[in-house]
Amino acid sequence: MQQKPRPNFGGNNRGRNPNFRREQQQEHRTNRMIRVPEVRLVGENVEVGVYRTEDALRMAEEQSLDLVEISPNAAPPVCRIIDYNKFLYEKKKKEKEMKAKAHKSEVKEIRFTPNTDDHDFDFKAKHAENFLKEGNKVKTYVQFKGRAIMFKERGELILLKFAERLAEVGGLESMPTMEGKRMIAIFAPKAAKKKEKEPKEPKEPKEPKEPKEPRVAESKPEDKA
Numbered sequence: 001m002q003q004k005p006r007p008n009f010g011g012n013n014r015g016r017n018p019n020f021r022r023e024q025q026q027e028h029r030t031n032r033m034i035r036v037p038e039v040r041l042v043g044e045n046v047e048v049g050v051y052r053t054e055d056a057l058r059m060a061e062e063q064s065l066d067l068v069e070i071s072p073n074a075a076p077p078v079c080r081i082i083d084y085n086k087f088l089y090e091k092k093k094k095e096k097e098m099k100a101k102a103h104k105s106e107v108k109e110i111r112f113t114p115n116t117d118d119h120d121f122d123f124k125a126k127h128a129e130n131f132l133k134e135g136n137k138v139k140t141y142v143q144f145k146g147r148a149i150m151f152k153e154r155g156e157l158i159l160l161k162f163a164e165r166l167a168e169v170g171g172l173e174s175m176p177t178m179e180g181k182r183m184i185a186i187f188a189p190k191a192a193k194k195k196e197k198e199p200k201e202p203k204e205p206k207e208p209k210e211p212k213e214p215r216v217a218e219s220k221p222e223d224k225a
Contacts, residue, residue: 029069030084039079105135112142114154125165132170132189141184155183
């Protein structure tokens, strides 16, 4: 049997840049990926200015560092001579810290009915306190069903009592309002107050010392003579 000729996959790669996939994966162009005639170097370890790319690469190699393109759209592109792996590590670390600090505020919902008992009220108040301490807003509403709509005053009393309970950690954005069959109140977290230093107790005044009696010099026998 005659063997079928194998497909030639190598022919499809002719003329392709072997660094093409690597360039797509990297966030910045580095070293030989930078194929412009000249670049502007910045940083502490170089004299700032425009250099031929070959000269900039040679300077990076002499310092055992990388030539990294940080502003590709500038004319000429701006580069730095740095340790690229270390640069990426510090960049990701900084982004992670910023993300951790940037807390996204959410709106948490708490539902009451006109007949909410004290136990349920306290349970939901504790949840609301935790939400507000975490920096979230709390949307509280009293749901009226059927003839319960006749007891709007009872719903308003529940929400105002709730506002009094949360006064230390959150404040009402506006007075309770009706939306359909719901009476709604929204609470926003209060900024944490710094603990005030306790005033030092005044020191007790010291009792005045009794004045010492002056010593009388004794006369010597020679003085009498």
